[in-house]
Amino acid sequence: MKTHFTFFRGKNTTAIIFPGWPGESLESYILALIAVFLLSLVVEWLSHARLIEPSSDNNIADGLRQTLMYGSRVGLSYLVMLAVMSFDVGVLLAAIAGCSVGFLVFGSRVFMRSKVGHSNMDQTDLPPLKC
Structure with a gap:
């Protein structure tokens, strides 16, 4: 198994998150x-x-539910980070596209129901990610 330490392009990524995944086929990639x-x-x-x-x-109970959601978000964020650390350009672009589309749908003003004020954007269950 070849390990890359620079970004590369191709379907032969053999370890995105788990060893051997996605394999060698284009469909798996x-x-x-x-x-x-x-x-x-x-x-x-x-x-x-x-x-x-x-x-x-x-x-x-509210605090425990919020903590469970926070832990889930952090864990999933680390999985995305591990996937990007495969140094595959396609994986990087998929992660960026997923975050961008997610923000467009869930975080931007495009799909806000209320046009009065913008204070609704600050009323989420979890604090924003700070990188």
Whole structure:
């Protein structure tokens, strides 16, 4: 197995996240790119999700749900990072495209329901990623 330490282009990536995955076939490589795209999309969705309805009487349960969502987002973000560390240009572009489309759909003003004020963008369950 050849390890790359510079970006390369090709379908012969043999270790994106797991050893031996996606393999040598073009179909497996395309499936891996779709998986990285979707993984990045889910990270953006979790970053902008409003899934927890705050209850004033149970802050502990709300905090635990928020912590579980945060841990999930961090774990998925690290998986995307590991995929990009395969140094495959296609994987990098799939990760960037997934994050970009995720932001367009879940974080930008394009699909906001309310046009009055922009304070809705700050009311997510999780704090923004700070890189």
